[in-house]
Ligand SMILES: Nc1ncnc2c1ncn2[C@@H]1O[C@H](COP(=O)(O)OP(=O)(O)OP(=O)(O)O)[C@@H](O)[C@H]1O
């Protein structure tokens with residue numbers, strides 16, 4: 527269970543009072559998640575999620591929380607943070623930063639079909655466009671600079687074959703990042719971690735069975751300014767693959783890209799660089815999973831994600847580069 531910081535009912539009530547949310551009826555630690563402490567908070571005014579941030583600082587958090595607020599105000603389905611009477615959305619709990627956001631309806635879709643991929647693809651493009659005029663800026667803190675810093679830290683835990691793969695892929699990505707075509711890629715605030723477990727879907731009343739509606743993207747705490755194509759690649763590597771083998775499912779991937787392009791067509795450079803960014807997105811999560819696995823932090827019962835999964839995904843993307851078809 528990833529509750530790193532215990533929050534008492536009295537602490538939750540004090541925060542609820544400040545946010546004018548009424549009497550706390552229930553406070554329940556959430557087991558899922560490995561980055562932050564999350565609680566479901568029910569008060570007489572509604573259902574919320576209270577997050578205590580374990581790694582992110584008071585200086586970094588306004589970027590994420592104001593981005594969520596900005597996107598929600600522009601009609602992107604994102605949980606809006608709650609503000610106090612002064613408009614403040616970042617608070618202190620147990621000496622750590624904390625925030626309260628709306629609870630999204632529904633649950634995860636862990637076996638997505640074409641219909642789910644299309645909805646996420648279209649919403650991703652809408653989110654990219656809506657973020658264009660977001661005034662704050664912060665780099666993707668899990669971008670190339672972090673990969674370059676962290677690969678040497680995890681190398682001692684790897685076999686010779688794994689070391690060779692991770693080092694050569696890092697060199698490839700460094701070279702790519704220095705190229706002219708990479709510099710041409712459009713950029714803006716991206717989610718950067720939009721996996722199946724960071725999107726909610728809910729059944730539509732009176733709708734067809736299995737035809738759930740996307741209710742929102744959440745967990746923006748890896749967001750940063752980076753290429754929009756990287757965000758798309760992160761999604762394709764999770765929403766459109768066979769989880770056992772890591773292989774891309776071309777039908778779902780094409781449906782995802784088509785839906786994205788229905789809102790924002792990709793440039794020629796984006797089409798050309800998609801296979802390379804799919805590799806970069808696999809490398810990013812292989813590194814972070816290795817880091818979490820071999821250098822864990824304290825948590826009551828933390829279950830790290832399997833690094834081997836993204837090693838397989840990376841090997842697949844190198845062996846079988848995938849290009850989306852153009853309309
Ligand atoms: N706004 C929300 N609405 C509904 N449920 C939420 C919301 N935020 C978080 N949750 C629930 O809490 C769980 C854990 O949250 P989250 O995935 O953000 O964990 P984390 O530790 O912050 O991040 P990570 O996924 O990177 O480990 C989610 O799987 C989801 O069930």
Ligand SMILES: N[C@@H](CCO)C(=O)O
Nearest residue numbers: 561719721811815831
């Ligand atoms: N989505 C990440 C977890 C951190 O959010 C992973 O699957 O490795």
